[in-house]
Amino acid sequence: MPEKSSWFTALTAVFLSAALPAVAISGRLEPVPEVRAPAGNLQTPEKIELGKKLFFDRRLSGDGTMSCASCHMPDQGFSxxxxxxxSYPTTKNWRNAPTLYNIAFTKALFHDGRSSSLEEQALFPIMSAFEMNQNLDYLEEEIREVPEYREAFQKVFNSEVNRQNIARALASFQRTIVSRxxxxxxxxxxxQSALSDEVKKGLEIFLGKGKCVGCHNGVNLSDDRFYALxxxxxxxQANDPRINITRRFVAKVSTNYREYRTxxxxxxxxxxxxxxxxxxAFRTPTLREIGKTAPYMHNGIFNxxxxxxxxxxxxxxxxxSxxxxxxxxxxxxxxxxxxxxEALAGDDLNIVTPLIP
Ligand code: HEC
Ligand code: HEC
Incomplete structure (x- = not known):
């Protein structure tokens, strides 16, 4: 049975082929649009600036050694x-750190999609025993102790320092990490001239014989779905005791797994x-800025x-299957x-590490 939209695709292809042949073959990929923040957390320059400071602030970790940027480094494609x-000193992580590029457009967060909003997500790594290992009540007091932060929270949120607004500010900053x-x-x-002939041929394979676009499509070249490849x-990794501990720990605190011990x-x-x-099954990841974020896959198996x-x-x-x-x-x-x-690398964001108050 022909696809419902095939007549439309065919017409568009004919129409566009005279002027823009490359666009016609790329019908399932989309250019990066403007970011739309959720109604409960609109972007303001002051909020973004506050979020950026928090993103680089080592106070967010229990022993003061790690910030978000320790694992999401701007010059490593935010990986x-x-x-x-x-991971937090003495522990070992169990997954590869994903890029934060275009995270504003990602619908399913984490390799397993266990979170769906940046506001909800931000507190996880702070609390995680093998990431920042920080206590949120303690962190609120730590941030509250800094006059510059107190003022910034008043100005940006008209509120005192609290975990919800720490998460909102972090989310706002992360929505500016966009590959454009x-x-x-x-x-x-x-x-027309944006892609060289060789790169255009690579794009044709991506869309055709390689079948990549079946899963890597849309703005982020990801369908936000999960596949067991x-x-x-x-x-x-299988024999590293610290990875074993982390794996069992995550499974233990997940509601769906009883046999975590084995x-x-x-x-x-x-x-x-x-x-x-x-x-x-793991989420189809974005391919934006993919040249910068090696190694690849949820376990970094490919260099x-x-x-x-x-x-x-x-x-x-x-x-x-x-x-x-x-x-x-x-x-x-x-x-x-x-x-x-070559085709998926955008303008340099030139992020400068902020001064931490
Ligand atoms: C110790 C390293 C580490 C630190 C510190 C860290 N992260 Fe991550 N981050 C990871 C790893 C690893 C994952 C993937 C975890 C998973 O999928 O289970 C991840 C996932 C994410 C994701 C989801 C990305 C995606 O593609 O779905 C976001 C957003 C994120 N981190 C933001 C942050 C923020 C904000 C902070 C600071 C509050 C932070 N991270 C601190 C290692 C870290
Ligand atoms: C059936 C869906 C599907 C198809 C088809 C597919 N991918 Fe993927 N791709 C995935 C998933 C799922 C992952 C993540 C796997 C993991 O983390 O273990 C992935 C991971 C990747 C990664 C690593 C990204 C990262 O940040 O680690 C690259 C690069 C990639 N795919 C490129 C391609 C190319 C090129 C093609 C075509 C030849 C292709 N994919 C076809 C689903 C797909």
Whole structure:
């Protein structure tokens, strides 16, 4: 059966092909729009500035050694360059730190989608035993002790320092971390020369033979859905006692998992839904600024985009029922990698570390 919209796509393709052929083939990708903040937390320059200070402030961690920026570093594409992310001293994280680029447009937060708003999300890493390990009552008092913060909270929220407004300010700042004006966006807006011929060929593979756009679509090149691709486990991680502790801890505090004591792998989305079909399913991540955020996947198993493309080309991990081998030749794989590296890198945000009061 033909897709409902196929007549429309065909017409648009004919109509656009004279002037903008690249736009016609990219119908399922969208340029980055303006950010829309939720009604309960509108953006103001002062709020963004306050959120930025808090994002870089080490007071947010229990022992004062880590800020959000320790694991989401501006010059590492807001990730941390580690396979398994950094963690609170003496503990070990269990997942790769995702980029925060375009997080404003992400509907399902975390690799398993367990949170859906930045306001809700922000307090998790602060409290997490293996991330910032801070007590929120204590943090409120710590922030309240700083006159500049007290004044800023009054001015921005017309309220005293509290955890809800700490979260709101952090969310506001994070909504400014946007990848803009990438060659792909310029191309989608009709600028013919924005992509070189080789990169355009990579885009064609992304949309066609590579089938990437089936999951990596829309503004963020993500459908915000979850798939069990059977990404390989890293054996070193499986045997690291501290990762085992973290894995069991997260499973223990998730309502859906009883047998956490014997857990040997990351159950992914299953921890959120308790549904067997979500076992080891992870969210389709954004591909914006992907050249800056190695290593890749929820466990950082792949160091390069070449390895990621090879994984998809060979049909994903053993036993998965989602992907099929693609049969891309060397030239096609190279072009796909080139597209990922070059077309999705936007303007530099030039974020300068703020002075912490
Ligand atoms: C110790 C390292 C570490 C610190 C510190 C940290 N994060 Fe993260 N962050 C991570 C990891 C790892 C994940 C992925 C966790 C998961 O999916 O289970 C993550 C996920 C996120 C996400 C969701 C991203 C996505 O793609 O869904 C946001 C938003 C975020 N962090 C913001 C923050 C903020 C704000 C702070 C400071 C309050 C912070 N993080 C501190 C490591 C860290
Ligand atoms: C069936 C849906 C699906 C298809 C098709 C698909 N991907 Fe993905 N992609 C995912 C999921 C899910 C992940 C995350 C897996 C994980 O974290 O374990 C991912 C991860 C990635 C990553 C790593 C991102 C990061 O930040 O770690 C890249 C790069 C990527 N895909 C590129 C591609 C390319 C190129 C293609 C086409 C050849 C493709 N994907 C096809 C769902 C898909």
């Amino acid at each position: 941390d360059g580690q396979d398994i992310s950094l 004006n990438s060659p792909l966006d310029r191309n989608l807006k009709g600028e 059977q990404v390989p486990e890293n054996p070193e 857990l040997k792998e990351d159950p992914g989305r299953f921890l959120v839904t308790g549904d067997r079909k979500d076992w080891k 390069t985009l070449e390895e990621v493309v090879e994984f998809f080309n060979s049909g994903g991990g053993p036993g998965n 989602v992907l099929k081998p693609l049969g891309l030749n060397e030239q096609e794989k190279n072009r796909l990698v080139l597209f990922l590296k």
